[in-house]
Amino acid sequence: MPRRGLRRVWLWLALTAAAALALAGWWNVFGPGAALPALSAANASQLELGGQLYRQHCAACHGDRLQGQTDWRRRKPDGRLPAPPHDDSGHTWHHPDAVLMSIVRDGLRPPNAPPGYQSDMPAYRGQLDDQQIWAVLAYIASQWSQASREHQARITRMHSQMH
Numbered sequence: 001m002p003r004r005g006l007r008r009v010w011l012w013l014a015l016t017a018a019a020a021l022a023l024a025g026w027w028n029v030f031g032p033g034a035a036l037p038a039l040s041a042a043n044a045s046q047l048e049l050g051g052q053l054y055r056q057h058c059a060a061c062h063g064d065r066l067q068g069q070t071d072w073r074r075r076k077p078d079g080r081l082p083a084p085p086h087d088d089s090g091h092t093w094h095h096p097d098a099v100l101m102s103i104v105r106d107g108l109r110p111p112n113a114p115p116g117y118q119s120d121m122p123a124y125r126g127q128l129d130d131q132q133i134w135a136v137l138a139y140i141a142s143q144w145s146q147a148s149r150e151h152q153a154r155i156t157r158m159h160s161q162m163h
């Protein structure tokens, strides 16, 4: 490869790396879950608050025991999905902390769902602040088995290394 071409490749790599770093910095400061500890780090009073908020805002659909709606895998006549369980039998614990924060804050729209996706899951932005959303999710996480908690903590670490 001619020297000039090589230099251009290096410049391109450096610029891409700089852009990735800038994006990661932005994500940590402004992204969902910014500056909040891991869900698994909640203390007893945060879990207490999370439980109250869960019963107030989420239990009507996701169930007071996190069991979800009956037949939650089958679409309703309107084509939408019922509310899934948040316990081990659902798939909430397959998502990293930041994705869960983003789903609850902004709802199931891009990047959490394909464009135009129709869902009954409300967006809580403006109704619950980030600390409250974090507390609800920490409460949910506290109800998982130890194996599920460890799995979710692992994908949370992997996800935050990627960003």
Ligand code: HEC
Pocket (backbone or CB within 6 Å): 054, 057, 058, 059, 060, 061, 062, 080, 081, 082, 083, 084, 090, 091, 092, 093, 100, 103, 104, 108, 118, 119, 120, 121, 122, 124, 136, 137
């Ligand atoms: C009006 C009913 C309703 C309420 C209230 C509601 N949800 Fe949901 N939620 C849903 C439905 C329905 C889905 C699945 C939607 C889909 O996939 O289309 C869902 C999905 C989710 C998911 C994604 C789960 C996964 O495995 O992908 C999370 C996380 C979630 N809800 C958290 C909450 C939290 C936390 C609250 C309370 C602050 C809440 N929801 C309140 C109906 C509701």
